[in-house]
Amino acid sequence: MQVNFDELPKNLIKSELKRRGLKVKNLVDLLKPFGEDLTELSFNNKMSRGGFSAVFFLKCMQALEVKDLKVGE
Template identity: 50%
Template sequence: MAEKTDWEARAANLLKAELKRKGVTYSQLVEKLAEIGIDEKEANIRNKLSRGKFSAAFMLACLQAIEVSSLTL
């Protein structure tokens, strides 16, 4: 079984890939999250993604904000 850090890296890489695929910057993600009622700072998002430490709820909110309807794992 993979260590926790492996799963964190996979989650972060998955979210980063979707942002890249949609052409969304961290700054734009902040704006899109605000549109759905989530207040985040760009620095906080950058830190969460670089560490891979964020909740499933945060990931789902980001995916919703950038209009991702399906993922391939």
């Protein structure tokens, strides 16, 4: 199976939100202590572009308290 690396970070964030029963608004609030002052709209725009940094992705994972991350099979 071919991995779409352009979509993978966005899909991982979405799946972690769903797994925890959280909404974008919750994640936006959780990101504030990590120095990310976003609105829901700016977060959604960032996600739709998909071109965010690894640092932003890791902040999201930390904010969601992800301890283990499975990327492949």
